[in-house]
Amino acid sequence: MSAPIIPSVVPKTILVPIAGFIFSERFDLIRTTVLTYAEKHRDTERVIFDFTG
Numbered sequence: 628m629s630a631p632i633i634p635s636v637v638p639k640t641i642l643v644p645i646a647g648f649i650f651s652e653r654f655d656l657i658r659t660t661v662l663t664y665a666e667k668h669r670d671t672e673r674v675i676f677d678f679t680g
Contacts, residue, residue: 630657632664639672641665646680 633642643661665671 630660632661635675637673639670640675641668641671641673642675642677644677644680 630643630645633644635642641661641664643657645657649657661674665674
């Protein structure tokens, strides 16, 4: 179970919806995915994690 990265209508912001349980291995995967995305898309300044699901 991963967490998709969604470009936001808010400039320089991405959304990361999180659903289900977050155990340490999954957290590490999400963190790595978000940081890799931010490295490739240097204009990213903010990440919004959505835990409402």
